[in-house]
Amino acid sequence: MDISVIKIGGNVIDHPEKSTQFLKLFSKFPGKKVLVHGGGVMASRIGKSLGIQPKMHLGRRITDKETLDLVTMVYAGLINKNLVAQLYTYGQMAIGLTGADGNAIRSHKRPEKEVDYGFVGDVEQVHTELLESLLQQAIAPVFSAITHDGKGQLLNTNADTIASEIATALAKKHKVNLYFCxxxxxxxxxxxxxxxxxxxxxxxxxxxxxxxxxxxxxxxxxxxxxxxxxxxxxxxxxxxxxxxxxxxxxxxxxxxxxxxxxxxxx
Amino acid sequence: MDISVIKIGGNVIDHPEKSTQFLKLFSKFPGKKVLVHGGGVMASRIGKSLGIQPKMHLGRRITDKETLDLVTMVYAGLINKNLVAQLYTYGQMAIGLTGADGNAIRSHKRPEKEVDYGFVGDVEQVHTELLESLLQQAIAPVFSAITHDGKGQLLNTNADTIASEIATALAKKHKVNLYFCxxxxxxxxxxxxxxxxxxxxxxxxxxxxxxxxxxxxxxxxxxxxxxxxxxxxxxxxxxxxxxxxxxxxxxxxxxxxxxxxxxxxx
Known part of the structure; x- marks a missing residue:
């Protein structure tokens, strides 16, 4: 298969007009495709309403338990499911996934060194069987940037990394192009x-x-x-x-x- | 196929011990299976932190825009993805879905009569192809009680109804038992x-x-x-x-x- 892996960031997600325009283009985009999305801006805003202060160390977010719950709600729930529902408006079949779903992306908690980044996952393995099965059914997998460790723990993972890792894993058997918006x-x-x-x-x-x-x-x-x-x-x-x-x-x-x-x- | 559709309510979800015990049993449950879960208790608690007051009419929840966003976050994000991640601990392959994913459950917004229940969906159609494909791969679909109208709108839907509708749709081709916990x-x-x-x-x-x-x-x-x-x-x-x-x-x-x-x- 020829497969395109397309990553969009929070700056698109957070603007309904930009988001709509993008989803139209994604639907018209030829061939098999995978979407990976961020959502940090929206997570920060909803976190503020919940009284969750962003914790940062040298410009990197620290994911404590309440921040993990927050991003799981916002990325995997609110953003992901609305993107999927909207894609059907443009005739694009889609399914919203995290790395936990179908064990698609297994990661491990980043080891503590000078800093404990908390529930942050470094990708170990992408399992492509489910993705290939969905792509063959013309269903676009839509990934939020959450993975799991296979031991019951969800982990917050960089969306650029998820896009690269999915593309790399699929490239073993397919011709894959990777698009970073x-x-x-x-x-x-x-x-x-x-x-x-x-x-x-x-x-x-x-x-x-x-x-x-x-x-x-x-x-x-x-x-x-x-x-x-x-x-x-x-x-x-x-x-x-x-x-x-x-x-x-x-x-x-x-x-x-x-x-x-x-x-x-x- | 012989398929079991199993529904659990918020009273299980909201207690980590009960939830763990249930997920172990679900993993051991023989044959092909689908899980449908509620989560109203947790949604109400998180809603309270967000300053969203539950709106009720004669004991039924009214789903305004902010309540829809809340249940999408809590049901489809926080609860659904944690259930899926935990199932892998017990060797049970699983994938978390809403009715929007793969267009599995299309509904329409309940017509306004004396009361406008807001973004509440009455089920129109369950598409079983994706479910059958997943069940054949021994992956248990795990449904949160969110559906979509095919026009970009997510809708809050009764979890008992979702379980019944999935069972009924699958029963056209399969032997289906329905379990309400x-x-x-x-x-x-x-x-x-x-x-x-x-x-x-x-x-x-x-x-x-x-x-x-x-x-x-x-x-x-x-x-x-x-x-x-x-x-x-x-x-x-x-x-x-x-x-x-x-x-x-x-x-x-x-x-x-x-x-x-x-x-x-x-």
Whole structure:
């Protein structure tokens, strides 16, 4: 199968207009597809109403028991089920999942070092059988960023990581493209100029961009993740605005495509 | 397939010990099975923290927009995903669903008459293909009591009704038994005496019980629902304590079995 794994962040989820526009595009997106969504903005807002203060350490969220319950409610319940219900409006069959469902994504609690990040899961294994069975039935799996450890514990997991891990696991048997929607037109030569888009990055171009210090710091983890997925067999990774997703599927220059010369299997 | 549809209420969900005991029994329950759960008690408690007051009319909950969001979070998120994660501890494969997922249960918003019950769904259709596919893979579908209208709207739906409707839909092609776990040992001759259990009710016995005014008022809707399911092809309906579920599966007298003489297909 040709499969697209598409990740959207809380910035889309939290705006009904953007969310509707995205879901229409996702429904029109050709072929087999998996959606992975975040939702941190909404979780923080509802947490505030519940008197749950976000706990942070060096910019990273600490997931204590009440925060885990909060994100389980907001990600796996409120956001996930509304996305699924809305997709049917556009004729897109869908099923909302966490990593616990069908044991799709097993993780382990991140080991305590200097900091205990709490109920945060690092992915161990993605089981693809259920996903493949759903995709064959033309049902799009819609994942919230919750996994489980197989011992009864749910764990909060980074949504970008979930998208990469799903793509990587499916890439063992299928041709998989990975799409990260975010709030920029793609990777930019000048972070403040949306017109300075770099349409294609491969290993050689990446080395040059790093050497010439063109890529700003926030972008480096995203690109490292992208190359990691490519190195594990993902066909290409795309970064761009959600509204350009359909253009991207048609190969139009509407975002940044990241390809590996070394590891391309297809 | 032989399929058991098992419903548990908020009184089990809300007590970790009862819940754990039940999930162990459910995992040991033989054959293909579907779980349907409530969660009203927990929803009310979390709603209180969020400043959402339960709105009632003649004992029935009115589901306004914020209550719908609340039950979607609590039923489909917090409760459903924790049940699924815990089932894996006991070796039971499971997948958490609402009626929106895979379009499993389509409903319509209950028409406004004297009272507008808000976002409450009356079931129109259960689509069994996805359920059958999961059951064949030995994955137990775990349903929270949320459905959708196919037009993007989630709807709060009575969990007893969901269990009956799933059982009825599956009974078209399969032999289905329906188990309602509640807080009594079964249907009682004397509501205050747990030892006065009526082990079997059929059409004739039911008529006698009604005529002699033995069945108390709260029980009548449950029994009417049971006969409705039997009339639509469900093999038998059981009412009893969750801890007696496994005995019930072995045909032991541990609850009330309701059978129809007229409509028995098997």
């Amino acid at each position: 975010f709030d920029k037109t793609g990777v930019l030569m000048d972070a403040n100029n949306e017109a300075s888009l770099i349409p294609l990055i491969n290993d050689d171009i990446y080395k040059e961009l790093i050497r010439d210090e063109i890529i700003h710091s926030g972008m480096i983890p995203k690109l490292e993740n992208a190359f990691k997925a490519l190195n594990k067999g993902v066909n290409h990774v795309w970064l761009g605005l959600p509204e350009n997703l359909l253009l991207a599927s048609k190969g139009k220059n509407a975002g940044t495509i990241i390809e590996s010369q070394k590891y391309g299997l297809y | 509640f807080d009594k040992t079964g249907v009682l001759m004397d509501a205050n005496n747990e030892a006065s259990l009526i082990p079997l009710i059929n059409d004739d016995i039911y008529k006698e019980l009604i005529r002699d005014e033995i069945i108390h008022s709260g029980m009548i809707p449950k029994l009417e629902n049971a006969f409705k399911a039997l009339n639509k092809g469900v093999n038998h309906v059981w009412l009893g304590l969750p801890e007696n579920l496994l005995l019930a599966s072995k045909g032991k007298n541990a609850g009330t079995i309701i059978e129809s003489q007229k409509y028995g297909l098997y």
